[in-house]
Amino acid sequence: MRIGELAAQSGVSVRALRYYEEQGLLEAERSGSGQRRYPASAAERVQLIQMLYAAGLSSRTIAELLPCVESRVSTPESRARLAAERDRIDAQIAALTRTRDRLDAVIVMSGLPASGCMWISDHDITEQAEMAGGLNGSPDAR
Amino acid sequence: MRIGELAAQSGVSVRALRYYEEQGLLEAERSGSGQRRYPASAAERVQLIQMLYAAGLSSRTIAELLPCVESRVSTPESRARLAAERDRIDAQIAALTRTRDRLDAVIVMSGLPASGCMWISDHDITEQAEMAGGLNGSPDAR
DNA sequence: CTTGCCCCTGACGTCAACGTCAGGTTTTAG
DNA sequence: CTAAAACCTGACGTTGACGTCAGGGGCAAG
Incomplete structure (x- = not known):
């Protein structure tokens, strides 16, 4: 091809x-x-x-591990490299999960009026959105 | 400071x-x-x-969402942005998990004594990966 | 034959998150 | 007081995974 x-x-x-x-x-x-x-x-x-x-993974690392991953054949050396990369990826997943949860918390919280995080009364959603646009005090919003 | x-x-x-x-x-x-x-x-x-x-996330995106994440206050607009980023991160986690599992499969397989050598047939791969996954629980997100 | 599409090899451009250096001022330790 | 350490602005350098452009070739259809 x-x-x-x-x-x-x-x-x-x-x-x-x-x-x-x-x-x-x-x-x-x-x-x-x-x-x-x-x-x-x-x-x-x-x-x-x-x-x-x-x-x-960098190009160099991929070049080293790709034959091994593709063929599913590993030597003791490549196994160590593979394990190291797997651990790095695991750490990355853990960090991303924490970040995801942090964002989720902010999102979900706005659905809980009792928590006090809603800073505008919720009896008129449309008005609320307009006010939010005008009053939102993001310090350096450009 | x-x-x-x-x-x-x-x-x-x-x-x-x-x-x-x-x-x-x-x-x-x-x-x-x-x-x-x-x-x-x-x-x-x-x-x-x-x-x-x-x-x-890019600098620009962080600039937009940081006040919201730090203060845990969100507007309807920012909530949409936050949800979009959360979904992106979720997808990233899913992809990384698949990659991690792929590496894990190669690592775990060569460590199994029954195979006796460095490579094994495709038929054995899934079975042994399942066995290994069941035996030592890999650190899982969520 | 020529038109159009795909292919080739360089080689320079891009973008983001900093690193690094130059040249000068401020703060701190002794 | 002096020297080292820390800080300032400004500006150029770095890295990786490509994007993009220039200049040229091959080949099937009309």
Whole structure:
């Protein structure tokens, strides 16, 4: 399959695919005229790459771990690297969960009039919204 | 408190604190000679800023939502923004969890003595991952 | 033949959250 | 009083994962 097709299929840009190759993450056969040809399995590999990028791994780390993750084969060394990254991701998940809960608390609280966090009486929602827009004292709202 | 103390206390660099001020996230009083003075509450605010940055929010978004998150007061508009960000974070957590599980599967599998070697068939993968997941509960968000 | 689409290789541009350096002033310790 | 430490503004540098543009080639359809 050609690079444009792979891009469409995997949802990334053509530029990104060439970048992955440059980083040693994705190899391609070349046709006589020098055009890249990918096997069907490349789509899955690209998905993995995206997955690992999204988890904050660097190109270098992905290059090291990708064969291992794709083939499900690990050496003792790669296992240690994998575990380290998994722990990092776990920590990230924990932090994000705390942040999510913090936002949730603020959102949910506005639905509890008894808590005292509603600073405007709730008998007229529309008026409340207008007042909120005009009176909201965000110090450096631009 | 002075900028160096706040930096030490909140674990960020002096440069970062000045950057936050530049972005309208953190205000400071000025002494006669122009040096920044922060109230004790600034440390908590910096923690919040870090928290939101780590969740992938931009400076502009943080500037909009920070007063609301810190004071726990929300307007209908800010509530919508907050909910949108919370949903984004939820999606991020879900994706990270899938990635973590993928790494975990590779790690756990090679540690199972029954396989006797570094790789095992696809058929065994899901079964063993289930077994391993049941045996040692991986740290789970939520 | 030429039109249009896809492909190629450089190579420079971008954006965000700071790092770092220069050159000067203020505060603190002894 | 003096020297070190901390602070100030301003401005340029860094990093990663691409975006974008320039300049050129190949190839099937009309």
